[in-house]
Amino acid sequence: MKYDDRIYKYLSSTLNNSDKEKFEKDLEHSNELREQLNSVKLSLNNFVETSKVDINDTLITNNFIALKNSQNSSPRLKFKLSYGLTVFLIVFVSSTIYFFNNESIQSDIDLNLSNIDDSLLINWVSEKNILETESELYDLSITSSEVDIFTEFLSDPNITLTDIELIISEEEIQYLSEKLKINKIL
């Protein structure tokens, strides 16, 4: 069924005040419009209600208890992440230089590793340190788990430059280059 687009705009609050008033007036006078609105509301309600089913929540709890008990028995995690981060940084910088295989550009790179924010490194190397403060929750453009993803792929010995280009988006290169102070290459 083809519904009046204004119904969706009305329900999503995207109508401006005058259009909203006009729509509400039309609703009073048009049975068809009223029926359409009710039909959309009913479909939406049915859709939402369909997924309200009971789940076995003890399964979640039991899994979590097992996970909680085992979390202190994984000393390899930090080493693995540190190793992964090192590989990631080496491969990232090398691939960036290789990608921009041009001496004039390379000479412009102002790479100063001392400028790397320590807190960023802490966030990168430890999954458990991903959220040190509540405010960090609101600034998660790249999280440690995403860096884990990169390291997972970049530590693959068979990875190609094309693969790396697929993994690191322009936005991510921008973010990392800002953190690494190599703005001039972009």
Next chain:
Amino acid sequence: LSKGCYTIFGWILLEDKELVLKYLNGDENSFNLLARKHQKNIYWHALRMTGNYDDAMEITQQVLLLMYNKLSTFKFNSALSTWIYKITHTRSLNLLRKNNLKRLIRLGNEHDFVQSDENIFKSTEAKEKVEIVLKQLQKLPKKQREVFILKNFEDMKYSEISEITGQSVGALKANYFHALKKIIELTDEI
């Protein structure tokens, strides 16, 4: 009525806060109560976002573990549930991105839709019902899906969704308009 609602809402907030404080003072049982209270919401949000039972379960465990380790950093500047949704949301997006990356470089870990045998549902009928909803939700682009889920399944206002997703209210409204239109069209086709 509004005073009553405020009192009830205030009581719920206080309950979370009391449990957190008790947990931080060494009462492990308070954390178990918090976990039981929020785990379903975490699971459902992750499931609707990822469309995959295993992923949802993994995210739920991650979020609960993060709560367990990091509740001391929560300062109650927002509701605990908002904090939890934000973490769940970020984790879900990360996992979706990870699956997309895997698919891109063909490591053979395709994001198979709802193939788990995990018996999280109490009946086959319940599972089938949920699968219908999940299939439709996965047809929405990510931004449309997130606003649709938070608005309809979590009953959040645009301002609250904005706090979680970081999108402006205007962008959320526009995304919700498209999501709503698409979902209604899809449900009409069934």
